[in-house]
Amino acid sequence: MKQYDAIIIGFGKGGKTLAAELSNRGWKVALIERSEKMYGGTCINVGCIPTKALIHEAQTAETLFKDEYKKQAVFYKHAVARKDKMTAFLREKNFNNLTNHPNVTFYNGSAFFLSPKEVKVVLADEELTLQGKEIFIDTGSTSILPAIEGIRDSKRVYTSTTLLDLDMLPHHLIVVGAGTIGLEYASMYAGFGSKVTVIEGGNKFFPAQDRDIAAKVKEDLEARGVEFCMNARVQSIADTDESVTLSYIDAANGTPHHLEASAILVATGRKPLIDSLNLEEAGVQVDAHGAIVVDEHLHTTTPHIWALGDVKGGAQFTYLSLDDFRIIRNQLFGDRTRSTADRNPVPYALFIDPPLAHVGLTEEEAMRHGYSIKVSQLPALSVIRTRTLQKTAGMLKAVIDAQTGRIIGCTLFCAGAPEIINIVNVAMKTGQKYTFLRDFIFTHPSMSEGLNDLFNIE
Template identity: 55%
Template sequence: MTTFDAIIIGFGKGGKTLAVELANHNWRVAVIERSNKMYGGTCINIACIPTKFLAHQAKQVQVKEVQDPKVQLAHYDQAIQQKDELTAFLRQKNYNNLAQHENIQVFDGTASFVSDHEVQVTSNKEITILSAPRIFINTGAEAVIPNIAGIRKSQHVYTSTSILDKKKLPKKLAIIGGGYIGLEFASIYRQFGSEVTVLEGGPKFIAREDRDVADAVYDVLSKKGIDIKLNAKVIGLKDTQEGTVLSYEVAGNAEELHVDTVLLATGRKPNVDGLNLEAAGVKLDERGAIQVDAHLRTSVPHIWALGDVKGGLQFTYISLDDYRIVKGDLFGNGTRHTADRINVSYSMFIDPPLSRVGLSEEEARQKGYSIKVAKLPAAAIPRARLIQETDGFMKAIVDADTNKILGATLFCAESSEVINMVSMAIQMEQPFTFLRDHIFTHPTMGEALNDLFFSIKA
């Protein structure tokens, strides 16, 4: 048995950042990662970085208005190669950052608890028992595989992880699930030239957004040639020589869809299988996530959970903030906690991107606020005209009694950057006039916040 000051299970954003922090405090740290393809975590290997890189490359294809299938295939092949090079570079960099630290030892293998202080690491070569007074779980999440007939036998079904390794551009792609992950892939592959059909089981398109926002996104994606079907219940799949036949129902009517590729975008679940949490006394919640308190301690006080494995928002920047909470708990005053996350912004990287922070109009009304609503078409923004990306609009919700910004939804070019300015204004509890009267550079999408909030009377 080898003893460390801390064991970190998983090489994700929170875990890897914490490992360096602990090591810099002269702790001896063991980091366990089951796959050498996941050094650095989900974000850089199978999520944020590769998907947004492909989204950027796909957009370049669209700008060129490429119609020749051979040219489209060549663009896709080049994009996949460049994506692989990028992730390989970042993966190696992340590995070196830890492995070359004198106080960190990286173990390749599968981790499982033996007790609340001991973890077994199983690799192809050997079984090793590690022990530490403090343990941190950062194992992320994995794709949910729905119970659909034929789905596990099909040779043409991919998850959001495995499709990133697909070398050949799909001709006809069916995406099961119309959430944010599904729509991002729909936008990417349509712009590369695939025929894309999205099958959403629910009656509402992107249900958590206001209907004017959802309708605008639906219209833009439909105009790009993405076929979106609501209330579509997938019954089964059956492979053929050409691909697969996907059977589904809409309002009780049976339909079939012939495609060569199927993407499952039906959600992700905490990755706890094989950890043997029972041996450590770590409890799960009703959704299968690790239970944690406001400081990310599990039911066992000397074991913490960070990132997607604890449930909640599945963003890499949340995992990074988890590190800040644990750092403060261990070395600071412990005042930072999960309840601080009142207004967390997010972006869906379709084209144009959809970004949001705070309350929607519908949510604000449900909570009983008296509100003012501001809207500005993207076509009215000089920068949008300049870059020839005029789809969408900006929308903001303001408390009529206090003039504080309650939320904003930006469906326009570069919204993933602009939303951060709105988020900071909300966090600082500034009135909407703070952004209305701020001096921005020109011509930028950010300066449109002047015009957006100018439409509201103080």
């Protein structure tokens, strides 16, 4: 049995950063990853990086070849090839960076617990048992496939992971699910030139946002050709010789509908990837959603076993996985003051075109919480930079606590939103009043100077 100071299961953002940190501190570390296609984690291989690269490519395709499907299809094929080259480079870089650490031993195999301190690793040609003083689980998440008749038999059904490998542009793409992943892919493929139909089971579009923001997003996507079928209960999926048919019922009136498409993306969420870990043998509990239960310091129900990243449930963001690493580092080597309770507010970005970013409370949430508020709205085209970029769609919205003058929420649906939201978040995190951004000197012309006008309220 091989002994280690730390065993890390999963080569994700938090796990790989933690492995390097522990190695630099002289810990003997075992890192286990079962898929050679996932070195570096979800983000660089099948998540943030490849999707955002393709979203950028789609914007170029929409500009150069709008309504020219054959040219768009050729461009798309090359875009996928460029994406593959980039992810291969990043995967190799991550692998080399970590395995060059002298105290890190890498195992390409599957891991499962034998006991709270023992982990079996199944390699291609042997099985090993490792023992660790501290064990960290960073196995990420995987796509959810709902119980729909024919979904597992179809050769034209994809997840957000497998669709990234398709180098033939779908003439018609059906997206099942209007969440973050579904909307990003819908916007991206509309940009590449696919006809896109989004199927959503709920009757409220983009429920996480205020109705004015949601209406603006839907209006913009529809203007780019995306069609939405709300209240749609998918019944079955079946392949034909050249296409795939999706059947659904309109829940509002019971009317059956049938749609024919080239491909179907199932974007109905992701779940923690815990299959085969044998967590019960380690005394590690999971919740009703299959997420590993942790405290605010990321200890599981077995204190020397920790969980970080998507596998512990909650918001699935790479930057939170990185912050999980910071919390664990602080617990192991610092003053033990860091926890998951002290990092709010956490911003998020939706990379549609234009992108949407949000931090804090929406107007509706603020009212439910009993705040006395001031609300400011600004059309994106009021920011002069949108005209030089020829990206005038969208709107900006801020929610202010009327009693304290502090910013309690902000939504930016405009060019540059994922970058600008961080400025707002810094102001919120440091307790600045809204006048801080109203009077701040920004460069010109820039999208950030739009904050001067957004927060110019009485």
